[in-house]
Amino acid sequence: MTLEQYIEEHTSPPPAELQSVERATNLYLHNPRMCSGAVQGRLLKMLTLMIRPRLVLELGTYSGYSALSIAEGLANDAVLHTIEANDELEDFIRANLSRSPHGGKVRLHIGDAAELTDTVAPGEAFDLAFIDADKRAYPLYYDKVKRRIRPGGYIVADNTLWDGHVVETGHDDAQTEGVRRFNDIVASDPDAEQVILPLRDGLTIIRLR
Numbered sequence: 501m502t503l504e505q506y507i508e509e510h511t512s513p514p515p516a517e518l519q520s521v522e523r524a525t526n527l528y529l530h531n532p533r534m535c536s537g538a539v540q541g542r543l544l545k546m547l548t549l550m551i552r553p554r555l556v557l558e559l560g561t562y563s564g565y566s567a568l569s570i571a572e573g574l575a576n577d578a579v580l581h582t583i584e585a586n587d588e589l590e591d592f593i594r595a596n597l598s599r600s601p602h603g604g605k606v607r608l609h610i611g612d613a614a615e616l617t618d619t620v621a622p623g624e625a626f627d628l629a630f631i632d633a634d635k636r637a638y639p640l641y642y643d644k645v646k647r648r649i650r651p652g653g654y655i656v657a658d659n660t661l662w663d664g665h666v667v668e669t670g671h672d673d674a675q676t677e678g679v680r681r682f683n684d685i686v687a688s689d690p691d692a693e694q695v696i697l698p699l700r701d702g703l704t705i706i707r708l709r
């Protein structure tokens with residue numbers, strides 16, 4: 501047994517509808533490892549229960565697994581806006597949302613995350629954002645998301661260790677550079693306190709002052 505399997509076996513299991521989303525993601529989508537999966541999904545739900553946000557923003561929906569994990573922790577009148585650029589995923593995502601008792605809390609927007617971050621829920625401040633779209637654009641997302649989060653709000657960013665490439669030589673591709681720059685910007689931001697959890701591909705939790 502690997503440590504990863506051990507952790508999963510000793511973590512609360514996701515509900516049946518999320519297990520179905522993960523199964524369908526593995527069967528029908530390219531790159532199924534992009535799906536948050538059981539342990540990260542449980543953490544997202546738990547963070548949501550702890551933060552108790554009324555309004556959440558997600559960049560990068562993919563199959564809807566993380567959106568539904570966060571939605572599970574949301575109060576019934578709270579809302580998660582999630583943005584996905586790949587319009588071919590829309591029907592798949594909407595089907596997953598409709599099968600979940602928490603899908604009604606999720607508003608799906610198809611389009612570019614950087615652009616739509618400026619315009620979703622106009623005039624409202626988000627309590628929590630989950631950044632998980634184009635790694636090259638993480639520095640831009642950070643800048644834009646920060647403008648939409650209330651003081652004392654939280655940003656969670658996925659893949660911030662990028663398969664360990666952030667510390668390895670010979671990885672100077674645009675995605676690795678995007679993640680490295682994001683990590684450096686956050687680390688030197690006087691408005692932020694943050695911790696990188698070495699869970700899965702690296703998950704950074706940021707609290708804005």
Ligand SMILES: C[S@@+](CC[C@H](N)C(=O)[O-])C[C@H]1O[C@@H](n2cnc3c(N)ncnc32)[C@H](O)[C@@H]1O
Binds near residue numbers: 534564583633
């Ligand atoms: C890692 S996956 C998201 C996984 C999902 N959050 C989860 O944890 O289950 C990244 C997603 O971001 C989407 N994406 C990439 N570039 C984007 C952009 N510019 N705007 C919005 N979504 C984008 C991809 O199509 C992909 O579905």
